[in-house]
Amino acid sequence: xxxxxxxxxxxxxxSSAPVVIxxxxxxxxxxxxxxxxxxxxxxADEAISASVLRAVNSAQYGVPGRVFxxxxxxxxxxxxxxxxxxxxxKSTEMFGEAGEAYGLxxxxxxxxxxxxxxAAEQIAEDRRVxxxxxxxxxxxxRDIGKLVVDAAMGAxxxxxxxxxxxxxxxxxxxxxxxLGVDHAELGAALAxxxxxPTRICNAIKLHHSPAPLGKPGADVLTDVVHAAxxxxxxxxxxxxxxxxxxxxxxxxxESLEFNRVAAERQLVETMVRIREMEDAISDRPDRGAA
Amino acid sequence: MSEVAREIKARKPDEHGRVxxxxxxxxxxADPDATLITYALGSCIGVTIYDPVARVGGMLHFMLPRxxxxxxKAANRPAMFGDTGIPLLFRSAYELGAQKERMIVCxxxxxxxxxxxxxxxxxxRNRTMxxxxxxxxxxxxxxxxTGGNKSRTLVMPIGTGQVSIRxxxxxVVLWAA
Numbered sequence: 001x002x003x004x005x006x007x008x009x010x011x012x013x014x015s016s017a018p019v020v021i022x023x024x025x026x027x028x029x030x031x032x033x034x035x036x037x038x039x040x041x042x043x044a045d046e047a048i049s050a051s052v053l054r055a056v057n058s059a060q061y062g063v064p065g066r067v068f069x070x071x072x073x074x075x076x077x078x079x080x081x082x083x084x085x086x087x088x089x090k091s092t093e094m095f096g097e098a099g100e101a102y103g104l105x106x107x108x109x110x111x112x113x114x115x116x117x118x119a120a121e122q123i124a125e126d127r128r129v130x131x132x133x134x135x136x137x138x139x140x141x142r143d144i145g146k147l148v149v150d151a152a153m154g155a156x157x158x159x160x161x162x163x164x165x166x167x168x169x170x171x172x173x174x175x176x177x178x179l180g181v182d183h184a185e186l187g188a189a190l191a192x193x194x195x196x197p198t199r200i201c202n203a204i205k206l207h208h209s210p211a212p213l214g215k216p217g218a219d220v221l222t223d224v225v226h227a228a229x230x231x232x233x234x235x236x237x238x239x240x241x242x243x244x245x246x247x248x249x250x251x252x253x254e255s256l257e258f259n260r261v262a263a264e265r266q267l268v269e270t271m272v273r274i275r276e277m278e279d280a281i282s283d284r285p286d287r288g289a290a
Numbered sequence: 291m292s293e294v295a296r297e298i299k300a301r302k303p304d305e306h307g308r309v310x311x312x313x314x315x316x317x318x319x320a321d322p323d324a325t326l327i328t329y330a331l332g333s334c335i336g337v338t339i340y341d342p343v344a345r346v347g348g349m350l351h352f353m354l355p356r357x358x359x360x361x362x363k364a365a366n367r368p369a370m371f372g373d374t375g376i377p378l379l380f381r382s383a384y385e386l387g388a389q390k391e392r393m394i395v396c397x398x399x400x401x402x403x404x405x406x407x408x409x410x411x412x413x414x415r416n417r418t419m420x421x422x423x424x425x426x427x428x429x430x431x432x433x434x435x436t437g438g439n440k441s442r443t444l445v446m447p448i449g450t451g452q453v454s455i456r457x458x459x460x461x462v463v464l465w466a467a
Contacts, residue, residue: 103441103458105329168439170404233403234412236313236353239332241458243440244413247405260410264359271314271353271370272363 003180004189010152014094017194020045021090024083025141028134029197035079041086042074051089052077060276083133088114088277091140094147101150101157103241109147111274112238113140119228119270127256129220138200138221139228142207145187149179158241171242172208184208212251223252231266237274309349311336314370316350318382322449329443331399333413335372335420335436336444338396339379340451341388342467347448348388350379354412355419372419395429396453396465398444400436413437433465 027033056073095110120139124132172182188205203222210226211218301317303324311328326349328336340347357364357371368374400417443456453465
């Protein structure tokens, strides 16, 4: 059994697919997004239903305290907002408590996931290079490999690095040296186990090393998620012991016209959306970190 | 007292005595039992100010150097940018009795990604803006640790004003009385 399978087998309940996320990801990837099915998923999940009612009664949608019927809420919000609420709710459950292996505080990994989702969606929208919904869900899931490391190894994952020592060089290489595999590869393997579409698995695997156009594995979706990862890094939403030890792929700057002005605009938009979302959540997580 | 300063002053410590300063956020305290802390600064910069006589301290965690990137957002979230956050940090401390000439000022963060050859330089531009703003306003940096590509957690207990940086389980004192 390879190192990847060993770690996946050690990560407990994480190895089985979060049904709602897997279904929404598949619908977006195939281009057959079915609002009716999303409605069924919402009605079957108590936590998501509560989030829908909270959202539709927030000031953002202009009807605070007036909508008590879930079906009315679903109609009022519309399919894009519903999709985001479904994914945000499930990702909170998935990412909320994780991150210890990477020196992150509670909720940081979740903020990083949501930040990456927002940034990827916006880059896809601005550049019109791929479906924004697909970019959103792929940006959201890009670091699920960190969940595996966290669940399988916890705080001891990088303990062999002496305290206070700040290694240099690419962090994914430190992961390969200490764990035998990096989080991007692990995340792709987990996504495959979950049965997620190949395109999403590929983007997760290559989100730190996207292939240039014409090379095997090249996909603009991966480029978008790679750029979104840097937005999250610069925003400070999810900086752990890995610091900023990542390299930006040169071809992505050109293919997405990803420059300083565009990056700063994305940074501000992403941070504002995160703060607005946190403000809108009544049981707001402790404010945090980067 | 301005509305913003009133809101900043109202931040109470958590059950561990910590006032957590998030990204694009700032906080002040005159509570000797409180500790200001901001976690894992990357390219962002954390600034601390402390008046040892008034025993008032403040901490800012800004993300980008200049508010011109989005003036509307800057008006609502001034702590997001260095050029709006730093003046607000000082003004708010003055409202709590701090005086500029007594202020101990420290900074940390401003790291870079590995291969940024000048296209983005978010951390470097944050550092440059900080230096220029302090120079223009005759503010001396008492201590600082910036640059590189590691994360830094910045801590300042109000009781002593000591400023420390934590990284990967080790704490280094930047400034102490």
